[in-house]
Amino acid sequence: MGFATSDILDNRQKSPRRMMPQRADELSDEQLMARLAGPEVEAAISELYDRYSRTVYGVGLKILGERSSVEELVQDVFLKVWRSSHTFDPSRSSFSTWLYRVTRSCALDLYRKRASRVRQVPDGDLHIAASRDPSDGPQEIVDESWLSWRVSRALQVLDAPHREVIALAYFGGLSQREISERTGVPLGTVKTRTASAFKSLRGELAIQDTSREAMR
Amino acid sequence: MRCAEIQPNLAAFVLGGLEPEEAAEVRSHLASCPSCHDEVRELQKVNRALEATPPHADPPSYLKNEILSRVRAEGLSPPNKEQTDESSSLEEQTGSFRTSRFNRLKELRIILPSAAAAAVVAMVALGVFFGFLREEPPVATIQLMPTPEEAARLDGYWGVAEIHPQPSGNQQVELKLNNFEEPKPNSYYEMWFVSGHRRISAGSFTSVGEGETRVLLNVPPDARNYRTLLITEEHIDNNPASSQEVALKGELP
Numbered sequence: 001m002g003f004a005t006s007d008i009l010d011n012r013q014k015s016p017r018r019m020m021p022q023r024a025d026e027l028s029d030e031q032l033m034a035r036l037a038g039p040e041v042e043a044a045i046s047e048l049y050d051r052y053s054r055t056v057y058g059v060g061l062k063i064l065g066e067r068s069s070v071e072e073l074v075q076d077v078f079l080k081v082w083r084s085s086h087t088f089d090p091s092r093s094s095f096s097t098w099l100y101r102v103t104r105s106c107a108l109d110l111y112r113k114r115a116s117r118v119r120q121v122p123d124g125d126l127h128i129a130a131s132r133d134p135s136d137g138p139q140e141i142v143d144e145s146w147l148s149w150r151v152s153r154a155l156q157v158l159d160a161p162h163r164e165v166i167a168l169a170y171f172g173g174l175s176q177r178e179i180s181e182r183t184g185v186p187l188g189t190v191k192t193r194t195a196s197a198f199k200s201l202r203g204e205l206a207i208q209d210t211s212r213e214a215m216r
Numbered sequence: 217m218r219c220a221e222i223q224p225n226l227a228a229f230v231l232g233g234l235e236p237e238e239a240a241e242v243r244s245h246l247a248s249c250p251s252c253h254d255e256v257r258e259l260q261k262v263n264r265a266l267e268a269t270p271p272h273a274d275p276p277s278y279l280k281n282e283i284l285s286r287v288r289a290e291g292l293s294p295p296n297k298e299q300t301d302e303s304s305s306l307e308e309q310t311g312s313f314r315t316s317r318f319n320r321l322k323e324l325r326i327i328l329p330s331a332a333a334a335a336v337v338a339m340v341a342l343g344v345f346f347g348f349l350r351e352e353p354p355v356a357t358i359q360l361m362p363t364p365e366e367a368a369r370l371d372g373y374w375g376v377a378e379i380h381p382q383p384s385g386n387q388q389v390e391l392k393l394n395n396f397e398e399p400k401p402n403s404y405y406e407m408w409f410v411s412g413h414r415r416i417s418a419g420s421f422t423s424v425g426e427g428e429t430r431v432l433l434n435v436p437p438d439a440r441n442y443r444t445l446l447i448t449e450e451h452i453d454n455n456p457a458s459s460q461e462v463a464l465k466g467e468l469p
Contacts, residue, residue: 042288045283045284049283053280054274057274057275058271058272061270062271071275071276074275074279075279075282079283079286144268145270147265148269150265151266151269151270155269169228169231171269174233175233175234176235179233191224194228194231195223195224197227198227199227201266205265
């Protein structure tokens with residue numbers, strides 16, 4: 001005895017799995033992007049913001065310097081993610097790579113807008129901080145940010161204990177023994193975590209480097 | 217030493233985090249082991265990449281609320297009909313998602329006369345909507361001041377609420393607060409339109425403390441005749457009643 005198609009469909013609709021909505025934090029970036037067109041847009045954009053706003057903000061600080069400009073950048077980027085979600089094709093690039101591209105585009109716009117504002121100063125004595133080589137154009141400056149983006153994402157992928165050892169060792173300049181003493185974690189565990197964190201960083205940087213090709 | 221004993225120390229070696237005697241052992245091993253030497257070169261690439269780490273900083277907390285408010289406010293129209301200024305190559309990437317959305321529309325049995333007509337309607341609607349939102353000046357600007365009790369305790373706290381009527385009849389309130397302290401733990405702020413003993417909530421929000429907090433809130437048409445604006449601090453607890461803790465107050469002109 002067979003089943004009618006309508007019976008199967010009815011059973012599918014009644015199954016608890018179908019009835020229970022999936023939480024935003026359980027979805028992949030790409031699934032969240034697909035939800036930007038539906039009624040769960042706020043939950044989706046909120047989750048994407050939680051995952052990526054630090055990277056956008058940090059890389060923005062590196063490109064633009066000024067916090068006020070960077071806050072504008074973060075808003076521009078996430079509103080553009082929402083408004084331009086239809087231009088994202090997961091078969092062509094990862095969400096992270098696409099988002100970097102959106103961020104770069106918005107940063108360039110802000111950079112140029114800021115430059116034009118500065119040019120309007122009548123006396124011509126400009127107040128841009130001379131922290132960069134003046135021969136760098138905006139494109140060059142923004143392009144430098146790709147590595148920053150990849151490193152930031154790779155660090156975000158680490159869990160807290162592994163990120164901690166990297167922070168203390170690389171940014172804090174502590175030896176493995178000093179990290180052990182400071183955190184109370186056995187020296188062997190500190191070494192294992194350091195090795196494991198480097199392995200993860202290496203893998204993530206390699207993956208993202210490959211996805212750069214897909215972005216072009 | 218054998219490779220298996222050395223390898224767990226290589227990352228720490230590259231970071232310069234080994235004790236001098238451990239580092240000497242690693243150097244000695246590397247001199248005679250091309251495999252571990254290659255591994256160190258790879259790890260050094262990671263180490264160099266870390267130099268590009270962007271500054272570790274969290275964006276101000278109000279940014280997320282502001283983005284969500286904008287999405288909510290503009291959400292009356294589907295997002296993807298807006299013409300973006302993305303580069304043409306981004307525009308090229310429309311394939312699968314456009315198709316899936318089209319299918320979804322079919323599933324919902326929304327009958328559209330044609331895609332072109334829908335786009336025209338949407339663009340006109342967006343033009344009217346955004347023109348109204350962004351170019352029309354507010355019909356009222358209300359200064360929000362601390363209550364006398366708060367003013368005695370605090371210095372320099374203020375806010376401005378701008379009222380923008382919407383085509384739907386709702387009123388959008390653009391609220392800008394300056395140096396408005398963050399709510400206490402398990403608390404949030406709520407804006408009210410008040411008339412006598414009646415009050416209508418315009419929505420809840422939090423603030424960033426130092427600096428400007430900007431949020432978009434909404435009230436229904438009935439609030440048009442409510443002339444007093446209050447911002448109260450509300451608590452997340454089992455008491456459903458609104459609190460009487462007024463932080464800012466203003467009167468419509």
